[in-house]
Structure formats: structure tokens, C-alpha cells
Amino acid sequence: MANTRELVVRRKSVRNTRKITNTMKMVATAKLSKAQHAAMAARPYAKKLQQVIGDLASAASNVAHPLLKEHAEPKRAVVILFSTDRGLCGAFNANLIKELRNLREKLNARGMEQEYIVQGKKGVNACRFLGIPVAKSFLMVSDKPSYTRAEEIGNDLIERYGKESIDEAYIIYSWFKSASSQVPKVEQVLPLSGLQDSAPASAEPAAAKAEGMGYLFHPDPQTILAEVLPLVVKMSIFTAMLDSTAGEHAARRLAMKNATDAADDMVKMLTRQYNRARQSKITQEIAEIVGGAAAL
Amino acid sequence: MASGEKQIHVTVITPARAVFDADARALVAPAFDGELGVLPGHAAFLGLLGTGALRVTRADGKLDCFAVRGGFLQINENNATILTQEAARVDEMDPAKLDAELAEAKAQQALSDEEVAAKERKLAWIEARRKALAAVRAG
Numbered sequence: 001m002a003n004t005r006e007l008v009v010r011r012k013s014v015r016n017t018r019k020i021t022n023t024m025k026m027v028a029t030a031k032l033s034k035a036q037h038a039a040m041a042a043r044p045y046a047k048k049l050q051q052v053i054g055d056l057a058s059a060a061s062n063v064a065h066p067l068l069k070e071h072a073e074p075k076r077a078v079v080i081l082f083s084t085d086r087g088l089c090g091a092f093n094a095n096l097i098k099e100l101r102n103l104r105e106k107l108n109a110r111g112m113e114q115e116y117i118v119q120g121k122k123g124v125n126a127c128r129f130l131g132i133p134v135a136k137s138f139l140m141v142s143d144k145p146s147y148t149r150a151e152e153i154g155n156d157l158i159e160r161y162g163k164e165s166i167d168e169a170y171i172i173y174s175w176f177k178s179a180s181s182q183v184p185k186v187e188q189v190l191p192l193s194g195l196q197d198s199a200p201a202s203a204e205p206a207a208a209k210a211e212g213m214g215y216l217f218h219p220d221p222q223t224i225l226a227e228v229l230p231l232v233v234k235m236s237i238f239t240a241m242l243d244s245t246a247g248e249h250a251a252r253r254l255a256m257k258n259a260t261d262a263a264d265d266m267v268k269m270l271t272r273q274y275n276r277a278r279q280s281k282i283t284q285e286i287a288e289i290v291g292g293a294a295a296l
Numbered sequence: 297m298a299s300g301e302k303q304i305h306v307t308v309i310t311p312a313r314a315v316f317d318a319d320a321r322a323l324v325a326p327a328f329d330g331e332l333g334v335l336p337g338h339a340a341f342l343g344l345l346g347t348g349a350l351r352v353t354r355a356d357g358k359l360d361c362f363a364v365r366g367g368f369l370q371i372n373e374n375n376a377t378i379l380t381q382e383a384a385r386v387d388e389m390d391p392a393k394l395d396a397e398l399a400e401a402k403a404q405q406a407l408s409d410e411e412v413a414a415k416e417r418k419l420a421w422i423e424a425r426r427k428a429l430a431a432v433r434a435g
Contacts, residue, residue, distance in 0.1 A: 041313045048309060048379055052370060055342060147311045147381070218327065218343035224368070227344055231367075231381070238311050 004281065007274040011267055018263035024088065025256035031143065032179065032249035038145065039176050039242040046235055053228055060221040066162055067229045070191045074167035076113040078157060078190075079103060080237070082173040082244040083123030085142045089252035092174065093122040095184040097130075099172050103186055104132070112168070117153070119241075142248060145241035147234075154234035161190050173240035174247040180254070182247035189236045192229060302336035303355050304371075308362060308378045315362065315383045316352065323376060324351040325369050326424070332369070334376060341371040345380065347420040349428040361386045361432045363424040384425050386432045394429070398422050 081100055083093050100123075107114050118124050119138040127134050141149070160166045169190035174182045217224060306323055308316035325332045326348025334341075345367045352360045367380030401422060406415040 038312070042311050044314060045309045045311045045379060048370070048377060052342065052368060052379070055370075150311075151381070214340045216339055216341045216343075218332075218341070221342075224342060224344055227366075228368070235311060 004274060004277045007270055011270040014263050014266045018260055021256045021259040025253055025260055028249045028253035028256060032253055035246040035249050039246040042239060042242050046239055049235055056221050056225050059215055065226055065229055067192050071164060071167040076166050077107055077168040078115045078166050080117045080171045081123045082240050083120035084248045085121045085140055088255060089248055090255040092251035096172055097126045099184045099186050143245050145245050147238050150238035150241055151234050154237050158230050158233060171240050173244045176243040176246040179250045189233050304336040304374050304376055306352050306376045308383055310380055310383050319355045320352045321355060322353045338371050343369050345369055347424045349424055349431055351431055361428040363428040365421055386428050389425055389429055394425055
């Protein structure tokens with residue numbers, strides 16, 4: 001039978017841990033609602049942007065823009081990883097790193113030079129462990145997404161893409177599907193290939209085309225398109241930031257909830273053990289006293 | 297449309313939030329090459345915006361002003377949507393702070409072409425907010 005004192009000490013330490021995880025859970029819940037709100041607030045803009053592009057694509061006869069054009073011999077790719085600064089959020093970062101390794105293998109197979117830009121300390125540490133050089137990192141900002149930062153990153157990418165010093169750009173982030181599900185995702189932001197697929201699709205139905213034709217454009221559609229496309233790149237980056245932040249808090253809340261539940265179970269088990277030990281000790285003492293009295 | 301007067305639905309959206317969503321009698325948007333007035337029943341339209349003040353006259357005659365930084369104006373079936381990278385509401389502005397920002401921006405040295413362009417953009421954004429503020433004050 002375990003020593004009762006030992007059991008008391010262990011139960012106390014589990015209770016203390018439970019207090020910490022429970023508090024972290026509550027903090028994450030509060031932060032999640034804020035981050036989720038921010039992520040949802042950005043969706044109308046992204047949706048509208050897609051719609052405007054659809055309208056433009058159906059009106060402009062030939063969609064051509066440097067950002068849409070693939071470079072002839074792709075040699076250099078930029079990969080942006082959105083990880084977190086703090087741990088204790090389950091497999092959130094591990095899933096992202098897995099995507100990063102997959103992408104890296106693919107790029108290596110194609111003989112591409114790679115440049116890594118990482119947000120979050122956990123991503124930087126993982127890259128160091130894997131021996132991946134990090135060209136640029138953003139630390140202690142993973143729970144503060146800002147459009148200004150997304151704009152800076154986007155402008156830099158667009159400028160370098162225009163000069164052909166980079167040929168492809170990818171972002172790896174966690175798509176915030178819902179509070180209970182975050183899906184790690186790899187998205188190609190440059191060249192903007194997805195748009196070419198969507199452009200003919202929206203132009204195909206005659207009705208959609210007629211609608212697009214009805215627009216008055218000021219200035220001409222090509223010029224507007226040249227303004228919209230960089231916005232799409234920046235918005236992809238901003239969305240990735242927002243989703244990562246919301247996903248981080250959701251993942252942490254879940255991890256902390258599980259930890260709190262596990263601590264509850266453990267306290268229950270330890271209490272039972274303690275009671276049993278205490279009872280048997282008392283029984284034994286009584287037996288000894290009775291035995292002693294009988295011997296007199 | 298209780299009054300029987302024609303109205304147009306106006307929404308102003310930025311990446312961070314929806315700034316404005318209401319019916320209006322008229323709006324004046326800062327197009328890239330000058331100001332553009334829109335009344336209810338406007339034809340479908342898609343245009344580039346510059347940096348400047350956006351003025352919306354609500355259905356009840358109240359005037360709302362925002363400073364917007366670039367983006368587009370889309371009009372479709374009596375819905376006007378303004379997509380902009382940044383929008384500042386007049387009631388969120390602090391005139392004293394704006395003046396300080398202006399002085400600071402003006403004092404900043406710009407040597408390379410890039411710096412000059414950045415400075416100009418900064419000044420334009422400050423100017424847009426001042427204009428929006430002035431428009432509200434003028435009624």
C-alpha cells in the first residue's frame with residue numbers, strides 16, 4: 001500500500017497543474033472568440049475580391065498580367081510558413097511542419113532553390129532542427145495579425161516576382177475550418193494560377209458573360225485588373241495570418257481542455273487510492289489495539 | 297423606402313472589417329482621377345479609387361465621411377460596394393494627432409525614389425483623413 005502522505009503530495013501537484021491548464025483554456029477561449037471574429041470579418045472582402053475578378057475576367061477578352069504568367073524556367077521559390085510562437089497547442093505546429101517537409105521534398109525534386117520566411121518561434125525552431133535556413137522570421141506576432149504586415153510581405157514578393165528574382169511563392173498555414181477543425185494547407189500565391197482556372201469558368205455561362213459586359217469600366221478592365229491582382233496576393237497572406245491566429249487559439253483550447261479533463265480523472269483516481277490507503281491503515285491500527293488489549 | 301425616395305445600398309469593406317453598411321441617398325467617391333458622384337439607379341459600374349475622402353449621404357440626410365486608401369467601387373443592381381485597403385471613420389480620428397502626423401511626415405527626409413513615393417503615399421493618406429474631417433465639419 002502506497003504511503004498516504006505521498007498520495008496527498010501527488011494529488012496536490014496534479015490539482016495545481018489542473019488549475020494552470022484550466023486557466024489557459026479560459027484564456028484561449030477568450031482569445032479565440034476575438035480571433036475568430038477577425039477571421040470572419042475578412043471573409044466578405046476576400047469574397048468580393050473574387051467576384052470583382054470574375055467580372056473583370058468575363059469582360060476583358062484576354063487576361064494577361066505579369067503576376068498570372070508563369071516564368072519559363074522556375075529556379076527559385078519562396079515558402080512562407082505561419083506557425084505559432086507558443087506551444088501547448090496540440091499537433092498544430094507539427095501538422096504545419098509536416099506540410100513544410102512535403103513541399104520541400106517536392107521542390108527539391110524539381111531542383112528549385114528555396115527561401116524560407118517563417119512566422120512564429122515554433123516554426124523557426126523546427127526549421128533549425130531540420131537544417132533549413134530561414135531567410136527571414138517574424139517573432140512574437142503570431143497572435144497579432146495586421147494587414148500592414150501582410151501588405152509588406154506581399155509587396156516584397158510581388159516586386160521580386162516582377163524582377164524575376166523569384167519564380168514561385170507558397171504559403172503554408174492552418175485553414176480555420178471551424179473552432180474544432182483546422183486544416184493545414186499549402187497554397188501557391190505566385191504565379192496566381194488559380195485565377196486562370198476560375199476566369200474561363202465564370203465566363204462560360206452566357207448569362208454571367210452578359211452581366212460582365214454590362215459593366216461600365218473606369219478605367220479599362222486591364223488597368224483595373226493590374227490593380228486587383230496584387231490585392232489578391234496580399235489578401236491571401238492576410239487571410240493566412242488571421243486563420244493561423246484563430247486556429248492557434250482553437251487548438252490550444254482543445255489541448256488544454258483535454259489536459260484539464262485528464263487532470264480531473266487523475267485527481268479522482270488518486271483520491272480513491274488515498275481513501276483506500278487511509279482506511280486500511282485505520283483498520284490495521286484497530287486490529288493492533290484490539291490484539292494488544294486481548295493479550296493483557 | 298418609406299419616403300418613396302430612391303435609395304442605394306452602400307457597403308464599405310476593408311480586409312479587417314466591414315466599416316459601413318446602410319442605405320444612402322447619394323455618395324461621392326474619390327476615383328483615381330477625380331471625384332465621382334453616384335445616385336440611386338446608377339448603371340453597373342466598376343472603377344478604381346484613389347486615396348481620398350468618401351462622402352455618403354444617408355437616407356435620413358445624415359452625412360458620413362471616411363478616408364479611404366485605394367481600392368474599387370463596384371455598383372451592381374443598386375448596390376454600391378467599396379473595397380478598400382484601409383478606411384478611417386471620422387469619429388475615430390483625432391485632429392491634433394493628424395496634425396502631428398502631418399508635421400512628422402513632412403519633416404521626414406526622402407532621398408531615393410522609393411522613399412519619395414512612400415512619403416507621398418503617407419502624405420496622401422493624411423490629407424485624405426483631413427479632408428474627410430473637414431467635410432464632416434462643413435456639414
